Amino acid sequence: xxxxxxxxxWSMFGAGGLLSALVGPALVYLTGIAAPLxxxxxxxxxxxxxxxxxxxxWAGKAVVFLVVxxxxxxxxxxxxxxLHDLGLHSKALGQWIVYGPSALLTAWLAWALLSIGF
Amino acid sequence: MSxxxxxxxxxxPYRRAMxxxxxxxxxxxxxxxxxxxxxxxxxxxxxxxxxxxxxxQGEAAYSAWFESMKxxxxxxxxxxxxxxxxxxxxxxFEIMPRTMPAxxxxxxxxxxxxxxxxxxxxxxxxCAIVLALALGGGR
Numbered sequence: 001x002x003x004x005x006x007x008x009x010w011s012m013f014g015a016g017g018l019l020s021a022l023v024g025p026a027l028v029y030l031t032g033i034a035a036p037l038x039x040x041x042x043x044x045x046x047x048x049x050x051x052x053x054x055x056x057x058w059a060g061k062a063v064v065f066l067v068v069x070x071x072x073x074x075x076x077x078x079x080x081x082x083l084h085d086l087g088l089h090s091k092a093l094g095q096w097i098v099y100g101p102s103a104l105l106t107a108w109l110a111w112a113l114l115s116i117g118f
Numbered sequence: 119m120s121x122x123x124x125x126x127x128x129x130x131p132y133r134r135a136m137x138x139x140x141x142x143x144x145x146x147x148x149x150x151x152x153x154x155x156x157x158x159x160x161x162x163x164x165x166x167x168x169x170x171x172x173x174x175q176g177e178a179a180y181s182a183w184f185e186s187m188k189x190x191x192x193x194x195x196x197x198x199x200x201x202x203x204x205x206x207x208x209x210x211f212e213i214m215p216r217t218m219p220a221x222x223x224x225x226x227x228x229x230x231x232x233x234x235x236x237x238x239x240x241x242x243x244x245c246a247i248v249l250a251l252a253l254g255g256g257r
Contacts, residue, residue, distance in 0.1 A: 020159055021210035021237070024203040026245035028162060030252050031169075032196025036187040041253055046184055048177045055173055064170055068163045075160035082153040087136040109167050112174040 009077050009099070016074025019067065027067065055116045065113055069106045076102040152213075155206040158199045211237030 033039065035046040044050050054060035076098040083094050140146035165187075172183035186192060214237050215230035222228065 016159075017206075017210055020203065021207040022241050022244040023248050024159070024162075025200060025207060025241075026248040028196055028200045028203050030249065031166065032162075032187065032199065033193065036184070036193065036196075045252060048173075048180045048184075051169075051173055051180065055170065064166070068166050068170065071159050071163035072167075075156035075163065078153055078156035079160070082150070082156070085140070085153075105164070105167060109170060112167075112171040115174045116170075 009073070009080075012070060012073035013077035014074075016070035016072070017078075019070050020074060023067075024071075052116065055113060056118055058118065061113050061116075065109060068109050072102050072105055148209075151205075152209045155202050155209070158202040159206065161195075162199050162203075207241050208238065211241070 030041070031046065034041045055064060080094050080098040083097070088094050140150045169180075169183055172179040211234045215228075215233040218233070220227050221233070
Protein backbone atom coordinates (compact mmCIF):
# COMPACT_ATOMS: atom_id res chain seq x y z
CA UNK A 1 0.00 0.00 0.00
CA UNK A 2 1.22 3.46 -0.88
CA UNK A 3 2.05 5.40 2.22
CA UNK A 4 0.06 8.55 2.79
CA UNK A 5 1.87 11.86 3.13
CA UNK A 6 -0.96 13.22 5.26
CA UNK A 7 0.57 12.45 8.70
CA UNK A 8 3.69 14.50 7.85
CA UNK A 9 1.73 17.55 6.78
CA TRP A 10 -0.64 17.14 9.67
CA SER A 11 2.17 16.97 12.25
CA MET A 12 3.76 20.12 10.87
CA PHE A 13 0.34 21.78 10.96
CA GLY A 14 -0.12 20.71 14.58
CA ALA A 15 3.39 21.66 15.68
CA GLY A 16 3.20 25.05 13.96
CA GLY A 17 -0.28 25.72 15.31
CA LEU A 18 0.76 24.90 18.85
CA LEU A 19 4.01 26.89 18.64
CA SER A 20 2.22 29.94 17.20
CA ALA A 21 -0.52 29.66 19.82
CA LEU A 22 2.05 29.51 22.64
CA VAL A 23 4.57 32.19 21.63
CA GLY A 24 3.07 33.91 18.55
CA PRO A 25 1.46 36.91 20.29
CA ALA A 26 4.67 37.71 22.21
CA LEU A 27 6.78 37.42 19.04
CA VAL A 28 4.48 39.64 16.98
CA TYR A 29 4.39 42.23 19.75
CA LEU A 30 8.19 42.24 20.19
CA THR A 31 9.33 42.20 16.55
CA GLY A 32 6.45 44.11 15.00
CA ILE A 33 5.45 46.69 17.62
CA ALA A 34 7.74 47.03 20.67
CA ALA A 35 11.09 46.92 18.86
CA PRO A 36 10.20 49.24 15.92
CA LEU A 37 8.61 51.74 18.33
CA UNK A 38 11.29 51.22 21.06
CA UNK A 39 8.55 50.67 23.60
CA UNK A 40 10.10 49.57 26.87
CA UNK A 41 12.64 47.35 25.16
CA UNK A 42 16.44 47.67 24.98
CA UNK A 43 17.21 50.06 22.10
CA UNK A 44 19.49 47.47 20.50
CA UNK A 45 16.95 44.62 20.83
CA UNK A 46 16.80 44.12 17.07
CA UNK A 47 20.04 45.90 16.13
CA UNK A 48 22.18 44.36 13.39
CA UNK A 49 25.03 43.15 15.68
CA UNK A 50 22.62 41.59 18.15
CA UNK A 51 20.45 39.86 15.54
CA UNK A 52 23.57 38.69 13.71
CA UNK A 53 24.97 37.16 16.92
CA UNK A 54 21.60 35.53 17.58
CA UNK A 55 21.38 34.03 14.09
CA UNK A 56 25.04 32.91 14.16
CA UNK A 57 24.48 30.81 17.26
CA TRP A 58 23.22 27.32 16.45
CA ALA A 59 20.39 27.65 18.97
CA GLY A 60 19.33 31.03 17.57
CA LYS A 61 19.39 29.55 14.04
CA ALA A 62 17.23 26.66 15.23
CA VAL A 63 14.72 29.04 16.85
CA VAL A 64 14.41 31.19 13.71
CA PHE A 65 14.17 28.14 11.46
CA LEU A 66 11.54 26.39 13.57
CA VAL A 67 9.40 29.50 14.08
CA VAL A 68 9.37 30.60 10.42
CA UNK A 69 9.16 27.12 8.84
CA UNK A 70 6.53 25.72 11.21
CA UNK A 71 4.39 28.88 10.97
CA UNK A 72 4.55 28.56 7.17
CA UNK A 73 3.65 24.85 7.08
CA UNK A 74 0.92 25.32 9.66
CA UNK A 75 -0.65 28.03 7.49
CA UNK A 76 -0.15 26.04 4.28
CA UNK A 77 -2.01 23.02 5.60
CA UNK A 78 -4.85 25.11 6.95
CA UNK A 79 -5.22 27.07 3.71
CA UNK A 80 -5.13 23.81 1.73
CA UNK A 81 -8.11 22.41 3.64
CA UNK A 82 -9.96 25.73 3.52
CA LEU A 83 -9.54 25.88 -0.27
CA HIS A 84 -11.10 22.42 -0.38
CA ASP A 85 -13.99 23.64 1.76
CA LEU A 86 -14.47 26.56 -0.64
CA GLY A 87 -14.79 24.24 -3.62
CA LEU A 88 -11.25 23.47 -4.84
CA HIS A 89 -11.63 19.73 -5.15
CA SER A 90 -8.40 18.87 -6.94
CA LYS A 91 -6.11 17.43 -4.30
CA ALA A 92 -3.01 17.69 -6.47
CA LEU A 93 -3.67 21.32 -7.47
CA GLY A 94 -4.44 22.33 -3.88
CA GLN A 95 -1.26 20.71 -2.62
CA TRP A 96 0.89 22.37 -5.32
CA ILE A 97 -0.62 25.77 -4.54
CA VAL A 98 0.18 25.66 -0.82
CA TYR A 99 2.96 23.15 -0.23
CA GLY A 100 4.98 24.24 -3.28
CA PRO A 101 5.60 27.83 -2.10
CA SER A 102 6.12 26.55 1.47
CA ALA A 103 8.88 24.22 0.30
CA LEU A 104 10.56 26.99 -1.73
CA LEU A 105 10.34 29.48 1.15
CA THR A 106 11.73 26.90 3.60
CA ALA A 107 14.69 26.31 1.28
CA TRP A 108 15.24 30.10 1.00
CA LEU A 109 15.14 30.38 4.79
CA ALA A 110 17.67 27.55 5.21
CA TRP A 111 19.93 29.20 2.63
CA ALA A 112 19.73 32.58 4.42
CA LEU A 113 20.45 31.06 7.83
CA LEU A 114 23.37 29.01 6.53
CA SER A 115 24.90 31.93 4.64
CA ILE A 116 24.83 33.98 7.86
CA GLY A 117 27.44 31.50 9.08
CA PHE A 118 28.30 30.21 12.53
CA MET B 119 -25.43 23.83 -19.93
CA SER B 120 -27.60 23.94 -23.06
CA UNK B 121 -31.08 22.43 -23.24
CA UNK B 122 -29.77 20.00 -25.84
CA UNK B 123 -27.14 18.36 -23.63
CA UNK B 124 -29.59 18.24 -20.77
CA UNK B 125 -31.92 16.02 -22.79
CA UNK B 126 -29.14 13.75 -24.07
CA UNK B 127 -29.45 11.46 -21.08
CA UNK B 128 -25.82 11.86 -19.99
CA UNK B 129 -25.12 11.09 -16.37
CA UNK B 130 -25.23 14.32 -14.39
CA PRO B 131 -24.41 13.63 -10.75
CA TYR B 132 -26.09 16.07 -8.39
CA ARG B 133 -23.69 18.62 -7.00
CA ARG B 134 -24.95 20.88 -4.32
CA ALA B 135 -23.89 24.49 -4.89
CA MET B 136 -21.09 25.51 -2.51
CA UNK B 137 -21.41 29.27 -2.78
CA UNK B 138 -21.34 30.81 0.66
CA UNK B 139 -22.36 27.61 2.44
CA UNK B 140 -20.44 28.64 5.53
CA UNK B 141 -22.33 31.93 5.93
CA UNK B 142 -25.57 30.12 6.77
CA UNK B 143 -24.51 28.86 10.18
CA UNK B 144 -22.65 30.81 12.90
CA UNK B 145 -20.66 27.67 13.75
CA UNK B 146 -19.22 27.58 10.23
CA UNK B 147 -18.62 31.35 10.23
CA UNK B 148 -16.45 30.87 13.33
CA UNK B 149 -14.78 27.93 11.58
CA UNK B 150 -13.91 30.10 8.55
CA UNK B 151 -12.55 32.93 10.72
CA UNK B 152 -10.42 30.40 12.60
CA UNK B 153 -9.12 28.89 9.37
CA UNK B 154 -8.27 32.27 7.82
CA UNK B 155 -6.06 33.27 10.77
CA UNK B 156 -3.57 31.09 8.88
CA UNK B 157 -3.18 33.80 6.21
CA UNK B 158 -1.76 36.27 8.73
CA UNK B 159 0.35 33.56 10.38
CA UNK B 160 1.90 32.97 6.94
CA UNK B 161 2.26 36.73 6.34
CA UNK B 162 4.09 37.17 9.65
CA UNK B 163 6.37 34.22 8.83
CA UNK B 164 7.15 35.98 5.52
CA UNK B 165 8.06 39.19 7.37
CA UNK B 166 10.51 37.25 9.55
CA UNK B 167 11.83 35.34 6.52
CA UNK B 168 12.59 38.60 4.70
CA UNK B 169 14.31 39.85 7.87
CA UNK B 170 16.51 36.72 7.95
CA UNK B 171 17.39 37.14 4.26
CA UNK B 172 18.23 40.83 4.79
CA UNK B 173 20.35 39.86 7.81
CA UNK B 174 22.30 37.48 5.59
CA GLN B 175 22.83 40.29 3.05
CA GLY B 176 24.64 42.54 5.53
CA GLU B 177 24.17 45.54 7.78
CA ALA B 178 22.85 48.03 5.19
CA ALA B 179 20.18 45.62 3.94
CA TYR B 180 19.14 44.65 7.46
CA SER B 181 18.93 48.25 8.71
CA ALA B 182 16.77 49.20 5.72
CA TRP B 183 14.46 46.27 6.53
CA PHE B 184 14.22 47.29 10.18
CA GLU B 185 13.50 50.91 9.17
CA SER B 186 10.65 49.63 7.00
CA MET B 187 9.24 47.88 10.07
CA LYS B 188 8.69 51.38 11.54
CA UNK B 189 6.43 52.52 8.69
CA UNK B 190 2.76 53.18 9.58
CA UNK B 191 1.71 50.41 7.21
CA UNK B 192 4.03 47.86 8.87
CA UNK B 193 2.87 48.93 12.35
CA UNK B 194 -0.81 48.72 11.37
CA UNK B 195 -0.16 45.29 9.85
CA UNK B 196 1.45 44.08 13.09
CA UNK B 197 -1.36 45.43 15.27
CA UNK B 198 -3.88 43.52 13.16
CA UNK B 199 -1.61 40.47 13.18
CA UNK B 200 -1.32 40.66 16.97
CA UNK B 201 -5.11 40.63 17.30
CA UNK B 202 -5.37 37.69 14.91
CA UNK B 203 -2.65 35.77 16.78
CA UNK B 204 -4.48 36.32 20.06
CA UNK B 205 -7.63 34.95 18.41
CA UNK B 206 -5.60 32.03 17.04
CA UNK B 207 -4.27 31.24 20.54
CA UNK B 208 -7.77 31.27 22.00
CA UNK B 209 -9.36 29.25 19.18
CA UNK B 210 -6.48 26.74 19.07
CA PHE B 211 -7.01 25.81 22.70
CA GLU B 212 -10.78 26.08 22.37
CA ILE B 213 -10.82 23.25 19.81
CA MET B 214 -7.94 21.34 21.40
CA PRO B 215 -10.26 19.17 23.55
CA ARG B 216 -11.84 17.93 20.28
CA THR B 217 -8.59 17.38 18.40
CA MET B 218 -6.61 15.52 21.07
CA PRO B 219 -7.22 12.05 22.53
CA ALA B 220 -9.50 12.09 25.55
CA UNK B 221 -7.77 12.32 28.93
CA UNK B 222 -9.24 10.39 31.84
CA UNK B 223 -8.58 11.38 35.42
CA UNK B 224 -9.86 8.98 38.05
CA UNK B 225 -12.16 7.28 35.53
CA UNK B 226 -13.78 10.56 34.48
CA UNK B 227 -13.11 12.32 31.22
CA UNK B 228 -11.30 15.62 31.72
CA UNK B 229 -13.74 18.47 31.01
CA UNK B 230 -13.24 20.49 27.84
CA UNK B 231 -13.02 23.76 29.73
CA UNK B 232 -10.15 22.44 31.85
CA UNK B 233 -8.08 21.58 28.77
CA UNK B 234 -8.80 24.97 27.16
CA UNK B 235 -7.92 26.84 30.37
CA UNK B 236 -4.69 24.85 30.79
CA UNK B 237 -3.69 25.62 27.20
CA UNK B 238 -4.33 29.34 27.57
CA UNK B 239 -2.42 29.36 30.87
CA UNK B 240 0.50 27.64 29.11
CA UNK B 241 0.37 30.27 26.33
CA UNK B 242 0.42 33.09 28.90
CA UNK B 243 3.44 31.49 30.60
CA UNK B 244 5.29 31.00 27.30
CA CYS B 245 4.61 34.57 26.18
CA ALA B 246 5.80 35.87 29.56
CA ILE B 247 9.04 33.86 29.22
CA VAL B 248 9.67 35.16 25.67
CA LEU B 249 9.04 38.76 26.79
CA ALA B 250 11.26 38.36 29.87
CA LEU B 251 14.10 36.91 27.77
CA ALA B 252 13.87 39.76 25.27
CA LEU B 253 13.56 42.55 27.83
CA GLY B 254 16.11 41.45 30.38
CA GLY B 255 17.90 38.18 30.70
CA GLY B 256 18.44 37.57 27.01
CA ARG B 257 21.91 39.11 26.85
